[in-house]
Amino acid sequence: MHKTLKHEAKADYLLEKGSEILWSRGYNGTSVNDIVKAAGVPKGSFYFYFDSKEDFAVKSLERYFAIMFKPAAEVLHNTDASPKQRLLTFYRFRLEKMKGEHECTMGCMACNLGNEMAEHSEQIRNTIVSIESRIKGEIIKVVEEAQQAGEIRSQLSPNQIVSFIEDAGKGALTTMKETQSPFPLDNYYHFIENVILK
Amino acid sequence: MHKTLKHEAKADYLLEKGSEILWSRGYNGTSVNDIVKAAGVPKGSFYFYFDSKEDFAVKSLERYFAIMFKPAAEVLHNTDASPKQRLLTFYRFRLEKMKGEHECTMGCMACNLGNEMAEHSEQIRNTIVSIESRIKGEIIKVVEEAQQAGEIRSQLSPNQIVSFIEDAGKGALTTMKETQSPFPLDNYYHFIENVILK
DNA sequence: GGTTACTAGATGACTGGTCATATATATTTA
DNA sequence: TAAATATATATGACCAGTCATCTAGTAACC
Numbered sequence: 402m403h404k405t406l407k408h409e410a411k412a413d414y415l416l417e418k419g420s421e422i423l424w425s426r427g428y429n430g431t432s433v434n435d436i437v438k439a440a441g442v443p444k445g446s447f448y449f450y451f452d453s454k455e456d457f458a459v460k461s462l463e464r465y466f467a468i469m470f471k472p473a474a475e476v477l478h479n480t481d482a483s484p485k486q487r488l489l490t491f492y493r494f495r496l497e498k499m500k501g502e503h504e505c506t507m508g509c510m511a512c513n514l515g516n517e518m519a520e521h522s523e524q525i526r527n528t529i530v531s532i533e534s535r536i537k538g539e540i541i542k543v544v545e546e547a548q549q550a551g552e553i554r555s556q557l558s559p560n561q562i563v564s565f566i567e568d569a570g571k572g573a574l575t576t577m578k579e580t581q582s583p584f585p586l587d588n589y590y591h592f593i594e595n596v597i598l599k
Numbered sequence: 600m601h602k603t604l605k606h607e608a609k610a611d612y613l614l615e616k617g618s619e620i621l622w623s624r625g626y627n628g629t630s631v632n633d634i635v636k637a638a639g640v641p642k643g644s645f646y647f648y649f650d651s652k653e654d655f656a657v658k659s660l661e662r663y664f665a666i667m668f669k670p671a672a673e674v675l676h677n678t679d680a681s682p683k684q685r686l687l688t689f690y691r692f693r694l695e696k697m698k699g700e701h702e703c704t705m706g707c708m709a710c711n712l713g714n715e716m717a718e719h720s721e722q723i724r725n726t727i728v729s730i731e732s733r734i735k736g737e738i739i740k741v742v743e744e745a746q747q748a749g750e751i752r753s754q755l756s757p758n759q760i761v762s763f764i765e766d767a768g769k770g771a772l773t774t775m776k777e778t779q780s781p782f783p784l785d786n787y788y789h790f791i792e793n794v795i796l797k
Numbered sequence: 798g799g800t801t802a803c804t805a806g807a808t809g810a811c812t813g814g815t816c817a818t819a820t821a822t823a824t825t826t827a
Numbered sequence: 828t829a830a831a832t833a834t835a836t837a838t839g840a841c842c843a844g845t846c847a848t849c850t851a852g853t854a855a856c857c
Binding site for chain 2: 425426427428429430506507508512513515516517519520521526529530533557561564565567568569570571572573574575576578579580581584585588589591592595596597
Binding site for chain 1: 811812813814815816
């Protein structure tokens with residue numbers, strides 16, 4: 402079907418209203434009804450804008466990554482600072498953003514949906530894996546630069562380093578959500594700065 | 600209500616049969632029907648053995664931690680080895696156990712349920728937080744010993760170190776599940792051994 | 798008889814998804 | 828220009844099935 406601009410705008414509106422519910426309540430905890438009610442749109446319209454609830458989740462994730470990563474990416478690529486400094490600012494930036502989310506109670510949307518659905522929806526799993534790997538790629542480049550500049554040690558490969566930092570961040574977000582406290586994220590940053598990126 | 604031995608045995612049987620479903624499909628993805636069907640127990644009986652689905656999840660988590668942590672704890676307290684060696688063996692042991700779970704597709708039950716339900720069930724959140732903090736306490740003691748023995752550096756507090764390692768582990772399990780690969784766990788151990796516990 | 802252990806079946810609200818139908822907006826034709 | 832046609836969008840009633848939970852009862856034992 403041909404998608405008009407108007408079509409896309411309303412689909413975006415549904416995503417805007419529904420994504421936070423999905424983030425908070427998870428895939429199986431969110432009903433299509435919840436989404437359309439939040440947007441004030443009749444039930445029947447949902448399936449005009451999305452193929453299925455699964456399709457809505459995929460587009461929600463894409464939107465989430467776009468919103469969360471884009472501003473942070475600018476920090477990452479801002480060549481006024483040295484590679485290492487850019488990495489630190491980048492992680493600090495992301496972390497503060499996550500801490501701000503509803504008193505540390507919501508965690509990371511991708512982690513939530515990944516943990517819940519990776520085993521049961523290839524669409525959702527693929528969306529998360531492919532976007533995360535693209536983001537990782539961008540960070541890896543900066544780590545390579547930092548290694549070449551001698552700012553951080555070179556015994557570990559950039560992929561190992563970035564994989565570990567990214568994974569540790571996911572876990573910190575999980576614990577943040579469980580304990581409803583920013584400590585895990587602050588502790589995480591402390592390790593990045595003082596132990597990992599050395 | 601007075602609980603007989605027989606009563607407890609049958610409740611355990613329901614937990615044994617239902618926990619894996621809960622682990623795999625999550626809280627909202629698992630129905631009471633799924634659980635009783637898996638155990639071959641009449642539907643009406645469920646509420647004779649458990650107060651609610653939420654109660655079942657709490658007891659499932661307690662069972663999960665007991666099964667996963669108990670054997671690992673023996674490694675942790677086996678005083679034949681030095682504190683640092685015990686820590687490394689402990690983490691290696693746990694990691695191999697998690698890698699074995701269904702080709703890396705299931706992740707960690709507590710992370711799954713925590714991410715899904717922490718915001719919506721105080722019972723589930725409290726269960727996870729309190730058990731994890733007890734486990735953390737046991738590990739912290741060994742880190743203290745290792746620091747006193749000069750086996751690992753002392754600039755960081757044992758609580759900081761253990762918090763970070765535990766959180767990083769959760770994230771590694773999340774990525775393991777997303778990517779269906781053991782790499783995140785192996786990379787995690789590599790960092791514990793060569794970067795964190797130094 | 799009385800107490801406790803257990804369970805079949807029902808409850809009403811809710812699930813993701815479909816459908817026929819209605820209207821609004823473009824596009825084409827005369 | 829106006830009329831005719833086609834397409835895009837809107838809508839809520841409606842599936843068949845599932846949800847967590849409860850009630851009212853039977854079965855078992857003392």
